[in-house]
Amino acid sequence: MVSRSSAEAEYRRMGQGVCELLWLRRLLRDLGFRPQKPMDLNCENKAAIAIAHNPIQHDRTKHVEVDRHFVKEKLDAGIISFPFISFENQLVDVLMKAVSTTIFLDSLDKLGMRDIFALT
Template sequence: MFKPIRMPIMLGSIVDRRSTSGYFTFVGGNLVTWRSKKQKVVSRSSAEAEYGGMSHGVCELMWLRKLLKDLGCESKKAMNLHCDNKAAISIAHNPVQHDRTKHVEVDRHFIKEKLDAGIVDFPFVKSEDQLADILTKAVSNRSFHSCLDKLGIRNIYAPT
């Protein structure tokens, strides 16, 4: 029922050093939501920036899960949030505090709670397969069109 949310690598702006996060949400193979947003705070590491984005993604999944339950489509399976940052995935699975988590304490507890409850899972996806990168950074023309194909986005003006 649930398809993965795709989270991108977070890149800081050279002007204000704030990262941009973005994601796509799929239900039953269909793209239903997407978002790209500059984060409100400057992150001290890419893992911290990614983890902040993961927190927003988990919130989106929780909202979507509640909406689908209200519509009579409840699923007991964990929802996948694909992430291309191994450090952020490690922080989600590891309850031990370490230096990278001191600035993300609230997000760390929120995500760990949902992970332990089996509501979400964080499979690793290679950066070159990360669809949401087109929302957060410049990608090559080939990568851009490959992502559009995978998202099912077609040129409505192209001749059939």
């Protein structure tokens, strides 16, 4: 697939993320857990979040109509929510791209990873 904008690419990934959250929700329900609040799908792209919340058709969404309707339906039903998360708090960045030493060490600490070779 070729996306024409980063918002479109992010929105397509949000659609896939919603599918995964629905699967996890059903799995939890089968195990006896009933989620009482919407499941969060963190997103750092404000344009993609705006597309999810805005019912007006955007020019950027002409290639993602199915995803747009699917995500909007789950958002309106209260099954999911899209809190904005800034790039400094994206823990996955340490696994995907080069980050500064400070962000790297902070992310490792948040992930609970420790250097087993460090002197104690």
